[in-house]
Amino acid sequence: MSRVSEQPTTGVLDDLELYTGIYRQMLLIRGFEDLVQSLFLKGEVYGTTHLYSGQEAIATGVASLLEERDRVAATYRGHGHALALGVDPQQLLDEMLARETGLNGGRAGSMNVNSLENRLIGSFGIVGGSIAAATGAALALKRTTGGVAVAYFGDGAMNQGYFFECLNFCQVLKLPLVLVCENNGYGEYTPFQSVTAGEIRARAEAMEVPAETIDGMSVWTVRAAAKRALGHAREGSGPAFIEALTYRFVGHSRSDPGAYRPEGELDRWKERDPIVLLRAQLEAEGVDAARLDEIEERMTADLEEMRERGLAAPFPTQPTAREFKD
Numbered sequence: 001m002s003r004v005s006e007q008p009t010t011g012v013l014d015d016l017e018l019y020t021g022i023y024r025q026m027l028l029i030r031g032f033e034d035l036v037q038s039l040f041l042k043g044e045v046y047g048t049t050h051l052y053s054g055q056e057a058i059a060t061g062v063a064s065l066l067e068e069r070d071r072v073a074a075t076y077r078g079h080g081h082a083l084a085l086g087v088d089p090q091q092l093l094d095e096m097l098a099r100e101t102g103l104n105g106g107r108a109g110s111m112n113v114n115s116l117e118n119r120l121i122g123s124f125g126i127v128g129g130s131i132a133a134a135t136g137a138a139l140a141l142k143r144t145t146g147g148v149a150v151a152y153f154g155d156g157a158m159n160q161g162y163f164f165e166c167l168n169f170c171q172v173l174k175l176p177l178v179l180v181c182e183n184n185g186y187g188e189y190t191p192f193q194s195v196t197a198g199e200i201r202a203r204a205e206a207m208e209v210p211a212e213t214i215d216g217m218s219v220w221t222v223r224a225a226a227k228r229a230l231g232h233a234r235e236g237s238g239p240a241f242i243e244a245l246t247y248r249f250v251g252h253s254r255s256d257p258g259a260y261r262p263e264g265e266l267d268r269w270k271e272r273d274p275i276v277l278l279r280a281q282l283e284a285e286g287v288d289a290a291r292l293d294e295i296e297e298r299m300t301a302d303l304e305e306m307r308e309r310g311l312a313a314p315f316p317t318q319p320t321a322r323e324f325k326d
């Protein structure tokens with residue numbers, strides 16, 4: 001992995017064991033996405049894929065603070081959110097491969113995974129759909145367990161009506177909703193700034209919803225912001241909004257090579273790879289590099305085993321996403 005361009009300082013990570021676990025979790029998501037991409041290019045993954053590589057710090061940082069009673073709505077770029085919530089990676093991989101042993105019996109495919117037992121109420125292909133689903137969950141949670149609903153969505157969803165309607169509804173009723181906008185600079189092939197007026201944070205602030213724009217590549221920054229936002233929602237003060245600045249290291253979907261990106265942009269963001277940043281920070285704070293290497297080697301071996309098992313798993317006897325291969 002490439003070197004970090006900035007010098008880490010010590011005393012940043014409050015719990016080294018926890019962050020070592022987060023490092024492992026982020027490696028799992030990256031390795032999983034690399035595996036899905038390679039299987040996709042071999043024609044083994046049915047339907048399409050939208051990978052989370054580059055954005056790992058957001059799902060892992062927020063999930064590290066969630067409680068049993070909380071609920072999460074993700075997008076079609078949702079493998080990372082599912083894994084961060086504790087979904088079994090083998091089951092998730094089998095789902096990509098449209099197998100009977102998949103998380104949703106091979107019937108959801110890459111874009112629509114859900115796992116109620118892991119608090120994931122759905123992954124939504126409709127841009128902004130996660131906001132509406134999480135609003136419903138927030139209403140239910142306020143009346144029942146007191147948990148918080150979290151919606152992840154992209155910068156593209158900021159121009160959807162759902163965003164304004166749901167945020168207004170939640171603010172008026174003081175519902176426990178945390179909105180996490182993963183601003184990766186593009187909606188498909190369109191630069192975010194070319195279709196979006198003003199600072200998006202200001203849209204939440206206009207409704208007097210606390211809002212922050214943060215570095216979405218630094219998992220400790222994400223955790224600190226998530227702690228504030230979740231705290232606000234948990235104490236009954238209504239919704240909170242986070243805009244996490246990030247970048248996807250791969251194309252929008254399928255085999256998009258991302259040719260619309262200005263030269264050098266990807267490389268500049270890769271210098272702030274969230275996994276490399278965290279590793280440098282862990283080492284700076286005294287975690288043994290050999291231990292981190294071991295975690296990485298183990299992960300590579302585990303993923304290889306997962307690949308073998310997934311490809312050997314049976315297909316369902318009923319129609320699945322496999323029938324709709326495009």
Ligand SMILES: Cc1ncc(C[n+]2csc(CCOP(=O)(O)OP(=O)(O)O)c2C)c(N)n1
Pocket residue numbers: 077125126127153154155156157184186187188252
């Ligand atoms: C309502 C709706 N309009 C259009 C689309 C087509 N579409 C799929 S992904 C996408 C881009 C969304 O970008 P963003 O919200 O920034 O998420 P990202 O893919 O960058 O994670 C669009 C326009 C859709 N799925 N839903």
Ligand SMILES: [Mg+2]
Pocket residue numbers: 154155156182183184185186187188
């Ligand atoms: Mg985007």
